Amino acid sequence: MTHSFSIPMTLRATTDEDPVNSTGADVSVPAAPVAPTRSRLRPLGVGEVTITGGPWGRRQDVNASATLAHIEHWLEHEGWLGNFDATAAGESPAGRTGREFSDSEVYKLLEALAWEHGRSGDPAVDRRIRAITARIAAAQDSDGYLNTVFGRPGGPARWSDLEWGHELYCLGHLFQAGVARARTSGFDELLAVCTRAADLVCEVFGPDGRDAVCGHPEIEPALVELYRVTGTRRYLDQAELFVHRRGRHLLGEIEFGSSYFQDDIPVLEADVLRGHAVRATYLSSGAVDVAVETGNTELLGAIVRQWENTVARRTYLTGGMGSRHQDEAYGEDFVLPPDRAYSETCAGIGSVQLAWRLLLAEGSPRYADLIERTLYNVVAAGPSDSGTAFFYTNTLHQRVLGTVPDPTRAVPRAASSLRAPWFAVSCCPTNVARTFASLQTLLATADDDGIQLHQYAPATITTTLPGGRRLTLSMRTEYPRAGRVEVYVDSAPSTPVSITFRVPGWAVGATLTDRGVTRSAAPGTVTTTRVLVSGDLLVLELPIAPRLTVADSRIDAVRGTVAVERGPQVLCLESVDMPDRRHVDDFVVDPARGPVDDGGDRIRVHGWVHDRDSDPWPYHSPGSAAPQGDSVSVVLRPYSDWAERGPSTMRVFLPVSTPTEES
Ligand code: FUB
Numbered sequence: 109m110t111h112s113f114s115i116p117m118t119l120r121a122t123t124d125e126d127p128v129n130s131t132g133a134d135v136s137v138p139a140a141p142v143a144p145t146r147s148r149l150r151p152l153g154v155g156e157v158t159i160t161g162g163p164w165g166r167r168q169d170v171n172a173s174a175t176l177a178h179i180e181h182w183l184e185h186e187g188w189l190g191n192f193d194a195t196a197a198g199e200s201p202a203g204r205t206g207r208e209f210s211d212s213e214v215y216k217l218l219e220a221l222a223w224e225h226g227r228s229g230d231p232a233v234d235r236r237i238r239a240i241t242a243r244i245a246a247a248q249d250s251d252g253y254l255n256t257v258f259g260r261p262g263g264p265a266r267w268s269d270l271e272w273g274h275e276l277y278c279l280g281h282l283f284q285a286g287v288a289r290a291r292t293s294g295f296d297e298l299l300a301v302c303t304r305a306a307d308l309v310c311e312v313f314g315p316d317g318r319d320a321v322c323g324h325p326e327i328e329p330a331l332v333e334l335y336r337v338t339g340t341r342r343y344l345d346q347a348e349l350f351v352h353r354r355g356r357h358l359l360g361e362i363e364f365g366s367s368y369f370q371d372d373i374p375v376l377e378a379d380v381l382r383g384h385a386v387r388a389t390y391l392s393s394g395a396v397d398v399a400v401e402t403g404n405t406e407l408l409g410a411i412v413r414q415w416e417n418t419v420a421r422r423t424y425l426t427g428g429m430g431s432r433h434q435d436e437a438y439g440e441d442f443v444l445p446p447d448r449a450y451s452e453t454c455a456g457i458g459s460v461q462l463a464w465r466l467l468l469a470e471g472s473p474r475y476a477d478l479i480e481r482t483l484y485n486v487v488a489a490g491p492s493d494s495g496t497a498f499f500y501t502n503t504l505h506q507r508v509l510g511t512v513p514d515p516t517r518a519v520p521r522a523a524s525s526l527r528a529p530w531f532a533v534s535c536c537p538t539n540v541a542r543t544f545a546s547l548q549t550l551l552a553t554a555d556d557d558g559i560q561l562h563q564y565a566p567a568t569i570t571t572t573l574p575g576g577r578r579l580t581l582s583m584r585t586e587y588p589r590a591g592r593v594e595v596y597v598d599s600a601p602s603t604p605v606s607i608t609f610r611v612p613g614w615a616v617g618a619t620l621t622d623r624g625v626t627r628s629a630a631p632g633t634v635t636t637t638r639v640l641v642s643g644d645l646l647v648l649e650l651p652i653a654p655r656l657t658v659a660d661s662r663i664d665a666v667r668g669t670v671a672v673e674r675g676p677q678v679l680c681l682e683s684v685d686m687p688d689r690r691h692v693d694d695f696v697v698d699p700a701r702g703p704v705d706d707g708g709d710r711i712r713v714h715g716w717v718h719d720r721d722s723d724p725w726p727y728h729s730p731g732s733a734a735p736q737g738d739s740v741s742v743v744l745r746p747y748s749d750w751a752e753r754g755p756s757t758m759r760v761f762l763p764v765s766t767p768t769e770e771s
């Protein structure tokens with residue numbers, strides 16, 4: 109597919125206020141994780157959008173009241189916070205605990221706390237941030253170096269293992285925490301720690317320094333954001349260098365091959381995301397950031413091309429990415445087996461981050477479609493309702509009953525049968541926490557003409573459009589349980605304003621009603637432009653009746669099956685909902701009878717229960733298999749809720765009864 113780009117106009121300054129407040133923070137920059145100096149759409153900050161209820165509101169509340177403290181407890185319990193104290197005392201790395209990248213979990217917690225503080229203003233959260241910042245700052249060397257593994261007496265030298273050491277990766281997460289803090293509370297000690305470290309990175313890896321990259325991309329988007337916060341051009345230049353150095357085999361040979369860390373093909377030349385899925389999405393996010401800030405349309409085009417091919421060939425129905433367990437990586441095109449789905453929660457988050465950047469750059473609703481799919485079916489599936497247990501991988505087919513993990517111990521790595529409180533590699537819980545703490549920033553954007561609504565949730569949105577035009581909207585909805593989205597105008601300028609609604613790709617038959625006039629709204633976007641007055645109501649109706657979905661026949665692993673979706677949610681069958689709690693693999697769908705909405709989150713499908721346990725050989729000539737068994741109907745529920753009721757077998761893709769299998 110060919111694509112033409114222009115990197116669009118500046119949309120930054122939109123407030124009447126003094127652009128620099130008393131803390132030194134630039135208040136014209138949205139308090140959001142991604143704040144381009146120019147882009148087609150302008151992100152809104154944590155203070156401009158408030159989620160007031162619904163499933164996402166509940167997730168934010170649980171994140172604030174349970175998840176953040178849970179994470180801090182585990183960081184102390186495992187000694188990953190204590191590593192900073194030991195480093196400050198000159199005692200590390202002897203007795204150091206955790207993997208080489210455990211510093212990054214502390215930084216991701218800090219980032220989550222910063223966004224949460226920006227959301228709630230809770231002084232207790234502010235105190236947590238200050239306390240953790242002090243421990244981190246104490247561990248920083250006088251020249252800016254900061255890491256609890258490398259560069260310590262008796263330990264490995266600085267930058268001595270770029271393939272696996274994660275030093276730059278960890279600093280990237282530190283910078284994102286510093287950016288979050290600066291954008292929500294102004295410049296403080298944390299940002300000072302960041303700039304000291306970033307200056308050192310530029311010195312060591314700059315144009316005259318080491319021609320090298322980190323084995324795990326992450327510092328690229330972080331340096332761009334640090335540039336956006338501080339205005340220090342060398343941070344952007346350094347990010348650009350890192351992006352363009354990759355793909356030139358600068359990293360040493362490893363068992364998974366150089367594609368694992370995207371060092372096989374230069375970013376400009378690659379056609380699809382490959383290798384380790386988190387690494388790929390983080391690198392691509394950084395490449396978009398660099399492209400947007402430097403006006404590099406070729407680079408932006410390369411990432412769009414890779415994104416299109418990845419979505420078309422390497423993405424699960426849930427939005428999940430990665431089908432290879434061995435290296436947490438993308439499989440070849442159409443290798444998307446549901447029972448081997450790796451679909452790491454972090455890869456889902458990385459995909460959201462990438463799609464969000466592309467949405468800001470280009471404005472196309474297709475990016476928000478993928479964000480919605482991934483938020484509902486990967487990011488929401490990761491944590492439990494309680495916010496204190498997590499999936500690391502997100503399988504689409506659980507064949508064996510899981511065992512309940514010990515709540516007092518970290519589990520080895522990517523346990524997928526039931527959510528666990530903590531992992532030895534615990535990247536996912538902290539990633540979920542920072543995503544939920546800043547989730548409201550994904551709902552809407554602005555441009556010179558008005559507001560674009562990308563995600564639907566009960567919320568208030570208030571912003572200032574160019575020319576000092578204040579606009580406040582309230583969104584009321586029970587989405588995704590119901591498809592009606594009401595948008596009330598609370599206050600508006602006297603000049604015309606555009607309100608643009610995203611119509612998801614699956615929402616065929618949607619309508620928009622404005623001043624009593626209803627018009628149809630095809631998938632894509634629908635816009636109203638007029639002078640709005642307080643009390644005006646716009647109503648978007650999205651058809652969310654459950655629907656059957658079949659996969660491209662090249663996804664061989666799910667041929668002969670159907671999935672059921674309802675609105676943005678992928679549904680699944682769990683054995684706790686089977687007659688007599690039978691194995692989900694015993695159920696076969698009758699495709700002649702569509703899914704029926706049973707009310708609440710329950711969708712019913714009809715089919716048969718097979719009893720094939722006595723079959724001595726699972727292969728037959730067409731038409732000679734055992735006859736279908738009892739006719740039953742079973743309840744499907746949102747995939748994101750699976751395993752909340754204890755050990756269960758589960759599947760998303762349900763086999764269809766076909767003439768070739770049945771007699
Ligand atoms: O390597 C750091 C993080 O740990 C990765 O992003 C995850 O996939 C996990 O391997």
Ligand code: ZN
Binds near residue numbers: 453500536537
């Ligand atoms: Zn992870």
